Amino acid sequence: MELKAIIVEDEEASRITLNNYLTKYCENVTVLDMADSVQTGLIAIQKHNPDVVFLDIEMPYGNAFDLLESLDKVDFEIIFVTAYRDYAIKALNLSAAYYILKPIDIDELVVAVAKITANKKAGEDIFHTKILMDNIKNSNIQHKKIVLPQMDGFEVVNVNQIIRAEANDNYTNFYLTNGKKYLVSKTLKHFDELLSEFDFIRVHKSHLVNLQFITKYIKGKGGQVKMSDESIVDVSPIRKKELIERFR
Amino acid sequence: MTKQFTYALLAFFLLLGSNITFGQDKKNEPYQQKRSFSKISKSSYQKPNEATKKLKAAEKLFKSEPEKALDLVHDALLIAIKDNYLKEEADAYKLLGEFNYKLNEYNLSYKNYGKAIAIYNKQGFSSIFEIYYNIGKSAEKLNDYSNANNYYSRYLKLAKGKSNKSSQVKGHIALGDVYLKEKELKAAKQHYTEALHIEKKRDNKQGIVIANLKLGEVEEARNNDKQAIQYYRSSQNTAKQIEDDQSVNQAYTNISNIYENQRNSNEGIELNQEALDYNQKRNNQSEVAANSINLANFYIQQDNNELAIQSLQNSIEISDKTGDIANKSRATQVLSEAYNKSGLAEEAEKKYKEYLILEDSLYKMRERQLKSQNLKGEMLENAQNKLSLLEKDKQLSEKTIELLRQEKLIQEQFISEQKVLTYSLILGLIVLIITAFLVYRSNKAKNKANQLLVLKSLRAQMNPHFIFNALNSVNSFISKSDERAANRYLADFSRLMRDVMENSQEDFISLAKEIDILSMYLKLEHHRFNDKFDYSFEVDESINTEEFFIPPMLIQPYIENAVWHGLRYKKEKGFLKVSINQSNKTITVTIIDDGIGREKSQELKTENQKIQKSTGLKNIDSRLKIISDIYKAKLDVEIKDNEPTGTVVTVKILQENFIKKDI
Structure with a gap:
C-alpha cells in the first residue's frame, strides 16, 4: 500500500539521510515534500495531505508539538524522529506513538513504516496523536491516558483507572477499577518505566500496583498487599522497604 | 562537620x-x-645589736637596779623572740639565769640556763661553755648532784678541749665539791689533787690555797685529821703569803673544829691563840672576836672559866666596837655558860637575857635581810612570769610559724596539684x-x-546532542553512499572524542590540547552548519600554550552555545570569532558571534520547547564553582551582548593559578 509521506526536519543532512533510507528500504513510501521547520511543515502538510509525517521533535522556531497544536485535525500517522531519549519519549510511549531514534536505524524505520502500513490497511482510527496531544496539554498527572495495545487493537484507559498490572510472560495483564481485565502485548517492564512517574510501584517481579488502590498491607517476609478489588498481591522482600517508604 | x-x-x-x-x-x-611569711623572717639582722645592747646594760645595772635590769632583759628577749634571733635569746636566758642565781633563785636559774643551753646547742654556739659551770652550780645548790656532776663534767671536758687552765681548775674543784657532798671522797680527792697539780704547775697561789683547803676538807671527812690539818696548814701558809686572810681564817676555823671534835683543848687553845695573834696583827677585829669565842670554848672545856670569861669579855668588847652582833650574841651565850659554870648564876642569867635580846635583834636583822631578798625574789618572779608569758607567746608564734609552714606546704601541694590539673586540662x-x-x-x-567526584562526572559530559548529531552526519554520508566523506568525518569525530575522553581523566590539561579540541570541535560543527556560519580561530602566538594549564572542556560549551542558540537561528550566514590572548598574566578567551543574541533566542522558544533545559551552561557553572573552590583558582566569565546582534563571552583565567600542572 502506497503511503504519501512528508519529512519535517530542520537539518539538511538528516532530511537527506531519512529520504535516502526511505527511498531505498521502504518502497511503499513516497516522500512528497521535505520541510525544515514547523512553519514550512504546516504548509507542506496542508498542501499534500500526507498519510504519514516523519516529524523531528526538536527544531528551531517551534517543535513537533507546536506543529501538532497548530493543526485542527490530525488525520495522518506520525513517525516521530528524535536525536535522543528525552522528556518527549515518555509521552510518546504513553500514547503508543511511533518513533525512531537518530542516527536512524534502518530496521527500526522499516518496522515503524510497516506498522503504519498495516494500520492504514486495517483502516484504524488515528487516535494516538489525539491521546498524545491530550496528555501533553493535560498537566494533571491523574487525568493522563494510556494506550494499551492489544492483539486486536488498542484500549485507551485513564491511568487512574488501573488498579494493578501483572506480568504474563511477554504480555501484561491489566486489572481496572471497572473490573475489566486486559491482556496487553507489552512487557511489565515497559509499563513500569511508563507508570513510575504516576503512583505506581513495582512490588514484585511480576506485579505493578497503583498505590491509590492498596487497602491493606499484610505482614510477612516480604508481605502482601490487598488491593481495592480484594485481590492479594505478593510483595518481594527486596521491594518491601521501598513500598513502606512510599507510605510514610 | x-x-x-x-x-x-x-x-x-x-x-x-x-x-x-x-x-x-x-x-x-x-x-x-x-x-x-616574710613578716616573720624579715629583718632578723637589723635588731640583734639592740638586743645585745640591752643585755649588756642589764648586766651592768643589775647590782644597783635589778628591776630595771630585768626589764631590759625582758625587752631584749622580746626583740630576740619576735625577730627570731636565737643567739640573743639564749644570751638573755643566760643572763637571767645569772640573775636568778645571784638572788638565790636556783630553780629559776637552773631552768633559764637550761633554755639558754638548749638554744646554744641547737645553733651550735659551742664557744659559750661557761654556762655549763653556771648551771652545774645551780643544780648543786638544788642538791641535784647527779645533774651538777653531769654539767660540771661537760664543762671540764670543754675546758680541757680549749686548754683553758683556770676553767679546768674550776671544773675540778666544782666536781670535787659535788663528790664531797655525795661522800664520794676518793673521787673528790682525785679532782682536788688534779686542781692542786695544775695550780702548782702554773704557780697560782690563790688556787693552791683553795685546792689545799678542799683537800683538807676531804681528809677531814675521811677522818684523817692529821692529814686534814696538814692540808689546812699548807693552804694557810700559802694564803698568808698572798695575805688572803679569809682563807687563813678558814683554815684556822677548820682546824679549830677538828680540835673541838677531838676535845683537844690544849691544841685548840694554842691554835686559837695563834689565830688571835695573827688577826690582831692583821687588825681583823671580827676574826679576833671569833677567835676569842673559840678560845673561851676550849677554856671552858678545861674548866678554866676565868680565862674563858676574860676572853669572852674581850670578844664582846671588840664586837661592840665593830657592831658585830652575831659574834657578840655568840660570845654572850658562851659567857652566860661560863658564868653558870663558875657559879655566878645571877651573872649567867643576866648574860643569858642579854643573849636572848641579841639573838632577837639578830633574828630581826636576818628577817629584814630575808625580806629584802624576798622582795627581790618576788620581783624576779614577776619578771619570770612575764617571761613565761613571753615564752608562751613564743611557743604560740612558733606554733603559728609551724602552722604557716604546714599551710605553705599544703599550699604548695595544692599549687602543684593545680598545676597538674591545669597541665592536664591544657593537654x-x-x-x-x-x-x-x-x-x-x-x-x-x-x-x-566529593567535589572532585562531582567535577569528574561533570566534565565527562560532552553534550549528547553534539555526539548524536555528529553520528547523524556520518549516517547522512552513509545514506548518500559517500564513503570518503563518511570516513573523513568519522575520523575527525573519533579524534575529537578520543581527546575529550583522554583529557576528561585530567583535572587540568595544557592550553595547547584544549586548543586542539576546540579547533576540532569547530571544524565538525562548521561542517554540520556550514550554511549557517563561518568562523575564525586565533591564538596569540606569544602564549606558551604547552606550559599553561586549564580545566578541560572549559571553553567548548560557550562555543556550542554560540552555534546552537545564536548562529543557528540566523537567517543570513553568521560569523563566529574565537580568540585567545594574553595580557598581564591573564589569559583571555573571547568568543564573539553575530547570531540572534540571547534575548531573541529565548523569545523564539515556544512553550513546548521551554520544557527542555539547556544543560551545557549549567554544567559549566557548577564546574567553575567547584574548580575555584578546590583550586582557589581565579576564573572570570563575562557574557554580554554583541553589537548590533549576537553575544560576546569573555573567559579570563589568571595565569598564576594555572601555570603549574600540579595544583
Whole structure:
C-alpha cells in the first residue's frame, strides 16, 4: 500500500539521510515534500495531505508539538524522529506513538513504516496523536491516558483507572477499577518505566500496583498487599522497604 | 562537620573559662602566703645589736637596779623572740639565769640556763661553755648532784678541749665539791689533787690555797685529821703569803673544829691563840672576836672559866666596837655558860637575857635581810612570769610559724596539684583541638573528594546532542553512499572524542590540547552548519600554550552555545570569532558571534520547547564553582551582548593559578 509521506526536519543532512533510507528500504513510501521547520511543515502538510509525517521533535522556531497544536485535525500517522531519549519519549510511549531514534536505524524505520502500513490497511482510527496531544496539554498527572495495545487493537484507559498490572510472560495483564481485565502485548517492564512517574510501584517481579488502590498491607517476609478489588498481591522482600517508604 | 566543630569550640571555651578562674586562685593565695611569711623572717639582722645592747646594760645595772635590769632583759628577749634571733635569746636566758642565781633563785636559774643551753646547742654556739659551770652550780645548790656532776663534767671536758687552765681548775674543784657532798671522797680527792697539780704547775697561789683547803676538807671527812690539818696548814701558809686572810681564817676555823671534835683543848687553845695573834696583827677585829669565842670554848672545856670569861669579855668588847652582833650574841651565850659554870648564876642569867635580846635583834636583822631578798625574789618572779608569758607567746608564734609552714606546704601541694590539673586540662584541650582539626581536615578532604567526584562526572559530559548529531552526519554520508566523506568525518569525530575522553581523566590539561579540541570541535560543527556560519580561530602566538594549564572542556560549551542558540537561528550566514590572548598574566578567551543574541533566542522558544533545559551552561557553572573552590583558582566569565546582534563571552583565567600542572 502506497503511503504519501512528508519529512519535517530542520537539518539538511538528516532530511537527506531519512529520504535516502526511505527511498531505498521502504518502497511503499513516497516522500512528497521535505520541510525544515514547523512553519514550512504546516504548509507542506496542508498542501499534500500526507498519510504519514516523519516529524523531528526538536527544531528551531517551534517543535513537533507546536506543529501538532497548530493543526485542527490530525488525520495522518506520525513517525516521530528524535536525536535522543528525552522528556518527549515518555509521552510518546504513553500514547503508543511511533518513533525512531537518530542516527536512524534502518530496521527500526522499516518496522515503524510497516506498522503504519498495516494500520492504514486495517483502516484504524488515528487516535494516538489525539491521546498524545491530550496528555501533553493535560498537566494533571491523574487525568493522563494510556494506550494499551492489544492483539486486536488498542484500549485507551485513564491511568487512574488501573488498579494493578501483572506480568504474563511477554504480555501484561491489566486489572481496572471497572473490573475489566486486559491482556496487553507489552512487557511489565515497559509499563513500569511508563507508570513510575504516576503512583505506581513495582512490588514484585511480576506485579505493578497503583498505590491509590492498596487497602491493606499484610505482614510477612516480604508481605502482601490487598488491593481495592480484594485481590492479594505478593510483595518481594527486596521491594518491601521501598513500598513502606512510599507510605510514610 | 559544623556540629562537631561547634562542640569542639564550645569545649575549648569552657576549658578556657575554668582555666582562668584557676589561674586567679593560684595567683592570689600564695601571694598572701608569702607576705605573711616574710613578716616573720624579715629583718632578723637589723635588731640583734639592740638586743645585745640591752643585755649588756642589764648586766651592768643589775647590782644597783635589778628591776630595771630585768626589764631590759625582758625587752631584749622580746626583740630576740619576735625577730627570731636565737643567739640573743639564749644570751638573755643566760643572763637571767645569772640573775636568778645571784638572788638565790636556783630553780629559776637552773631552768633559764637550761633554755639558754638548749638554744646554744641547737645553733651550735659551742664557744659559750661557761654556762655549763653556771648551771652545774645551780643544780648543786638544788642538791641535784647527779645533774651538777653531769654539767660540771661537760664543762671540764670543754675546758680541757680549749686548754683553758683556770676553767679546768674550776671544773675540778666544782666536781670535787659535788663528790664531797655525795661522800664520794676518793673521787673528790682525785679532782682536788688534779686542781692542786695544775695550780702548782702554773704557780697560782690563790688556787693552791683553795685546792689545799678542799683537800683538807676531804681528809677531814675521811677522818684523817692529821692529814686534814696538814692540808689546812699548807693552804694557810700559802694564803698568808698572798695575805688572803679569809682563807687563813678558814683554815684556822677548820682546824679549830677538828680540835673541838677531838676535845683537844690544849691544841685548840694554842691554835686559837695563834689565830688571835695573827688577826690582831692583821687588825681583823671580827676574826679576833671569833677567835676569842673559840678560845673561851676550849677554856671552858678545861674548866678554866676565868680565862674563858676574860676572853669572852674581850670578844664582846671588840664586837661592840665593830657592831658585830652575831659574834657578840655568840660570845654572850658562851659567857652566860661560863658564868653558870663558875657559879655566878645571877651573872649567867643576866648574860643569858642579854643573849636572848641579841639573838632577837639578830633574828630581826636576818628577817629584814630575808625580806629584802624576798622582795627581790618576788620581783624576779614577776619578771619570770612575764617571761613565761613571753615564752608562751613564743611557743604560740612558733606554733603559728609551724602552722604557716604546714599551710605553705599544703599550699604548695595544692599549687602543684593545680598545676597538674591545669597541665592536664591544657593537654586535653590540645588533644581536643587536634581532634577537632583532624575531623575538620578529614571532612574537608572528604568534601574535596566529593567535589572532585562531582567535577569528574561533570566534565565527562560532552553534550549528547553534539555526539548524536555528529553520528547523524556520518549516517547522512552513509545514506548518500559517500564513503570518503563518511570516513573523513568519522575520523575527525573519533579524534575529537578520543581527546575529550583522554583529557576528561585530567583535572587540568595544557592550553595547547584544549586548543586542539576546540579547533576540532569547530571544524565538525562548521561542517554540520556550514550554511549557517563561518568562523575564525586565533591564538596569540606569544602564549606558551604547552606550559599553561586549564580545566578541560572549559571553553567548548560557550562555543556550542554560540552555534546552537545564536548562529543557528540566523537567517543570513553568521560569523563566529574565537580568540585567545594574553595580557598581564591573564589569559583571555573571547568568543564573539553575530547570531540572534540571547534575548531573541529565548523569545523564539515556544512553550513546548521551554520544557527542555539547556544543560551545557549549567554544567559549566557548577564546574567553575567547584574548580575555584578546590583550586582557589581565579576564573572570570563575562557574557554580554554583541553589537548590533549576537553575544560576546569573555573567559579570563589568571595565569598564576594555572601555570603549574600540579595544583
